[in-house]
Amino acid sequence: MQTSTTDKPLTLTVLGAGAWGSVLTELVHRNSHRRQQNVHLWSRQHGTPLETLLTSSNIVVSAISMSGVAEVASRVAQHGLPANTILVSATKGLDLATTCTASQVWQTMFPRHPVVVLSGPNLAKEIQLGLPAATVVASKDEAAARLVQQAFASDRFRVYTNTDPLGTELGGTLKNVIAIAVGVCDGLQLGTNAKSALITRSLTEIIRVGTYLGGDTETFFGLSGLGDLLATCNSPLSRNYQVGFKLAEGKTLPQTLAEIGETAEGVNTANVLYALSQRESIPMPISYLVYLLLNGNITPQQAVEALMERDLKAEK
Structure with a gap:
């Protein structure tokens, strides 16, 4: 389905009133004085009934x-969408039951609608403060991606388009597991040399897994791959980084998640990646050690030792 850009007023509905959903709503709201567009924020706990918002939405985020x-996509399907509504997936994770990405869940539920992936080095708290940032909107439907680009782009939020939605989404998803590993590295005070080596080798792992699952290699060197990896692995604002850091301090996973108080997608993603690696025989040593750590099978110190003691090999 091809979607053309339009000068008519746009109405966007953002599903999810957490930190990221609230920031995306604010980004569109800031642009409303320059562009004819309205934005609504919906959550399961409060707000206007979902069916009321869907009937008037050009873009659903x-x-x-x-x-x-899966649950919300099913609810949206029950109410239905106008024929030309664009779906934007801004979730970075994998479904435990199917190993599908969020955009794949939406596309399966709405095969006739264009789906756009929004992902990049986007720490919500920094964007909320008005600090400059950039992101990628990716879709097989280039016109749909351009319309979403126009809706979100501003002088503080630069938006690029891409035609590799799967690679764009996987970059943001896979790096969450790596951020946990880097948080452990910093929590154990292993130094800059160790951290740099870990991030670099992690990028190799992300590309191996991401290309196997269908992403383009070049995408993982862009904003939604390397860019997101660097942001998430270098900021205490990252929830996944905080998981690793707190575990390195000796806290349990339940204690850690309670203190963070928000979803750290890397925890679930690590479990999905382990199942995937077992089924498809994909080597992912760093993600595997994060899986073992999160499930209480090794300590942070043992995870580091296991990485350092791996067989010697050529860098590739």
């Missing part, structure tokens, strides 16, 4: 956690 995507 999903910013809910991965665990809720």
Whole structure:
């Protein structure tokens, strides 16, 4: 389905009133004085009934956690969407039951609608403060991607388009597991050399897994791959980084998640990646050690030792 841009007023509905959904709503709201567009924020707990918002929405943005995507997509399907409505997936995760990405869940439910992936080095708290940032909107439907680009782009939020939605989404998803590993590295005070080596080798792992699943290699060197990896692995604002850091301090996973108080998608993603690696025989040593750590099978110190003691090999 091809979607053309239009000068008519746009109405956007953002699903999910968490930190990311609220920030995306604010980005569109800031642009409303320059462009003819309205934005509504919906959550399961409060707000206007979903069916009321859907009937008038040109763009529906999903910013809910991965665990809720299938349920909300099903609810949206029950109410139906106008024929030309664009779906935007801004969730970074994998479904535990199917190993599908969030956009794949939406596309399966709405095969006739264009789906756009929004992903990049986007720490919600920094964007909320008005600090400059950039992101990628990716879709097989280039016209749909351009319309979403226009809706979100501003002098503080630069938006690029891409035709590799799967690679764009996987970059943001896979790096969450790596951020946990880097948080452990910093929590154990292993230094800059170790951290740099870990991030670099992690990018190799992300590309191996991401291309196997269908993403383009070049995408993982862009904003939604390397860019997102660097942002998430270098900021205490990252929830996934905080998971690793707190575990390195000796806290349990339940204690850690309670203190963070928000969803850290890397925890669920690590479990999905383990199942995927077992089924498809994909080597992912860093993600595997994060899986073992999160499930209480090794300590942070043992995870580091396991990485350092791996067989010697050529860099590739």
